[in-house]
Amino acid sequence: MANKNLCPRCGSHDIVEYETTIECMKCHFEFKKENLADLDDEDILSVQEMKDILDELGLNQDSDKLTKMKEIFDIEDSFNQKKHKN
Numbered sequence: 001m002a003n004k005n006l007c008p009r010c011g012s013h014d015i016v017e018y019e020t021t022i023e024c025m026k027c028h029f030e031f032k033k034e035n036l037a038d039l040d041d042e043d044i045l046s047v048q049e050m051k052d053i054l055d056e057l058g059l060n061q062d063s064d065k066l067t068k069m070k071e072i073f074d075i076e077d078s079f080n081q082k083k084h085k086n
């Protein structure tokens, strides 16, 4: 089981804890806390990597599938937190 006080990617202690995620200040990846609890380090995808997979699959053109995949990955909240541009 991963330690949520360590970055699962680079092992840095320099992390910032948010409500549902942590962000590593060293490699700047963001990880969902529930993934840290449930998965081994090597199995943990960062939020950015999950988003890249959705982009890669071209799901941005298919809102139904995109919504479904977001549910599977459970990353809707993380996306919304980042959307404070306007």
Ligand SMILES: [Zn+2]
Binding pocket: 007, 008, 009, 010, 011, 012, 024, 025, 026, 027, 028, 029
């Ligand atoms: Zn890191």
